[in-house]
Amino acid sequence: MSTRPRSIQDVQTPALLVDAAGLEYNLATMAAARPGPSLRPHVKAHKCTALALRQAAAGHRRFTCATLREVEGMAVAGLNEDLLLANEVVDARRLAAVQARVTLAVDSADTIAAAAAVGLREVVIDVNVGLPRCGCRPEDAGRLAEQARARGLSVRGVMGYEGHAVGIEDRDTRTRLTEEAMLLLMLAHAQVGGELISAGGTGTYDCNVWANEIQAGSYALMDTAYARLGLPFRQALSLLATVISVSSGYAVADCGLKALGMDHGNPSINDAQVLFCSDEHVTFVPAQPVRVGDRLRVWPAHIDPTIAYHERMHVVEGEQILEIWRVDLRGW
Amino acid sequence: MSTRPRSIQDVQTPALLVDAAGLEYNLATMAAARPGPSLRPHVKAHKCTALALRQAAAGHRRFTCATLREVEGMAVAGLNEDLLLANEVVDARRLAAVQARVTLAVDSADTIAAAAAVGLREVVIDVNVGLPRCGCRPEDAGRLAEQARARGLSVRGVMGYEGHAVGIEDRDTRTRLTEEAMLLLMLAHAQVGGELISAGGTGTYDCNVWANEIQAGSYALMDTAYARLGLPFRQALSLLATVISVSSGYAVADCGLKALGMDHGNPSINDAQVLFCSDEHVTFVPAQPVRVGDRLRVWPAHIDPTIAYHERMHVVEGEQILEIWRVDLRGW
Numbered sequence: 001m002s003t004r005p006r007s008i009q010d011v012q013t014p015a016l017l018v019d020a021a022g023l024e025y026n027l028a029t030m031a032a033a034r035p036g037p038s039l040r041p042h043v044k045a046h047k048c049t050a051l052a053l054r055q056a057a058a059g060h061r062r063f064t065c066a067t068l069r070e071v072e073g074m075a076v077a078g079l080n081e082d083l084l085l086a087n088e089v090v091d092a093r094r095l096a097a098v099q100a101r102v103t104l105a106v107d108s109a110d111t112i113a114a115a116a117a118v119g120l121r122e123v124v125i126d127v128n129v130g131l132p133r134c135g136c137r138p139e140d141a142g143r144l145a146e147q148a149r150a151r152g153l154s155v156r157g158v159m160g161y162e163g164h165a166v167g168i169e170d171r172d173t174r175t176r177l178t179e180e181a182m183l184l185l186m187l188a189h190a191q192v193g194g195e196l197i198s199a200g201g202t203g204t205y206d207c208n209v210w211a212n213e214i215q216a217g218s219y220a221l222m223d224t225a226y227a228r229l230g231l232p233f234r235q236a237l238s239l240l241a242t243v244i245s246v247s248s249g250y251a252v253a254d255c256g257l258k259a260l261g262m263d264h265g266n267p268s269i270n271d272a273q274v275l276f277c278s279d280e281h282v283t284f285v286p287a288q289p290v291r292v293g294d295r296l297r298v299w300p301a302h303i304d305p306t307i308a309y310h311e312r313m314h315v316v317e318g319e320q321i322l323e324i325w326r327v328d329l330r331g332w
Numbered sequence: 333m334s335t336r337p338r339s340i341q342d343v344q345t346p347a348l349l350v351d352a353a354g355l356e357y358n359l360a361t362m363a364a365a366r367p368g369p370s371l372r373p374h375v376k377a378h379k380c381t382a383l384a385l386r387q388a389a390a391g392h393r394r395f396t397c398a399t400l401r402e403v404e405g406m407a408v409a410g411l412n413e414d415l416l417l418a419n420e421v422v423d424a425r426r427l428a429a430v431q432a433r434v435t436l437a438v439d440s441a442d443t444i445a446a447a448a449a450v451g452l453r454e455v456v457i458d459v460n461v462g463l464p465r466c467g468c469r470p471e472d473a474g475r476l477a478e479q480a481r482a483r484g485l486s487v488r489g490v491m492g493y494e495g496h497a498v499g500i501e502d503r504d505t506r507t508r509l510t511e512e513a514m515l516l517l518m519l520a521h522a523q524v525g526g527e528l529i530s531a532g533g534t535g536t537y538d539c540n541v542w543a544n545e546i547q548a549g550s551y552a553l554m555d556t557a558y559a560r561l562g563l564p565f566r567q568a569l570s571l572l573a574t575v576i577s578v579s580s581g582y583a584v585a586d587c588g589l590k591a592l593g594m595d596h597g598n599p600s601i602n603d604a605q606v607l608f609c610s611d612e613h614v615t616f617v618p619a620q621p622v623r624v625g626d627r628l629r630v631w632p633a634h635i636d637p638t639i640a641y642h643e644r645m646h647v648v649e650g651e652q653i654l655e656i657w658r659v660d661l662r663g664w
Contacts, residue, residue, distance in 0.1 A: 090574050132607065244443070247464070247467075262593070331642075
């Protein structure tokens, strides 16, 4: 675009819209519940340093990253005070060049070796607390911490993501699974030591009372999957789409599965039933008639893979575009 | 990357790999079955002008696009002889600036008006042949063609995508549904006239004997969903991933749902069972033990939304990287 659009009416669709008030509400609500370093916002959810700067302004100076590029981009944006790469890396050479305090998750002798090989200084021991993904067995955490220290690494503590719990709608079940997971993490921490007990996500930001920092990301913008949990955060991210075709009984808008993460299912449209998505289309049954050229909001089921498809987000107040943010941490 | 990697061993994962021999085989096989203008390759599948240039070299000079950016990028790459934007557009201003022969799909008075308003010259009437998406009713096609001609537009013919048929595994059922759909399209064409009867996809490239050009895209690289149809094309696109964590009973590689379109389900890994994908991980059960640092190929279930996540594709012959292609038609 040659000139910056001032109104969403001038934006090419599909386009990501961030509701400025909703975002600010979410940031303030989380900062009140989890002030300062008790939240380590996960940038994987939004992949946007402009949004991370807002989180920093809300008091959080430590961040969680999932990829090397997220770490690099955060450092370039000056958000380099304390970056945790909460993921295992076999080739850590790129981290050695990052101008930031970087702490790397390790869960094996190999990943400890990868960290030591490139002169990284700090690690956390990643512990499997129930999600079958990365992380060592709790009973192996102490041994790995010793290995890391023997390689000259400072072990800042433990992390363990209760990803099998964060999305469960029933709060009691979610809380119980979180407790079981965190007892494993505390067991590991007792062997490992260190200042950090890092865990959690948006779904467990308040019921996880064991971790001393929560790696929540989705809370800032939310999505329809997390909305079902009854959390005090507002859906602040939508996709603006244009109706391009109207037939008897259904209509089609120009927002398809290349503009949406589909792993949590179809998106939602207010006052409409979504039938299916194609590459560049969503077919839906509107409750009230729509016309070609009408614009509507599509609510993604999962924001993380949705945002990763987009180059930019438009921060809006009603129809007015306040800012345009680059999604600058995409890729790997 | 400062220096261009020569071997896939030097590539950062996750990384898209195009098997050069498989691609060439697929292009040659299709060009033999559907030579020259009887195929109008759909660039939405790969979003890569370097690959489109190979399709042009195989004899296809007319292309199908799904987005304004695809049209713009193809024109910039010099592949501007005959571009069909097989999608409805409400605001066609950007097309007016494209240096190419552009034909636009229309299915309503509004989209005809949008084409005429910016001085486009050529359209096709998009006909609904059974997939509940865009396209007018067959019986309305003639009337719309008259409207378009009255607005000074040249109507080149009809298009109608049998998207409800292309993915059906049973060939007889696929053929029958295609025939039913194409009878509707021929009905529309009888009213509309024009040189083009444009339809089809990879799944119906040979059983659709009614259309005079087939809009196939996936055939060039294929995916696990299309592989089930028993077509004579090879899976030529994989994701290179690195094992980053090994636990008792499963392992994790660094290729997750932000590197994969998930609308057709989980990807596949040879000699392994894929359990699930997270944002940056795939958890799988390998038949043989794997080690941290091992590299493996992940086969996407649906290439179109997979490629749209990536900046580049590595064209390989075994371990050797022959070329690196930009995925330059991403976005909108």
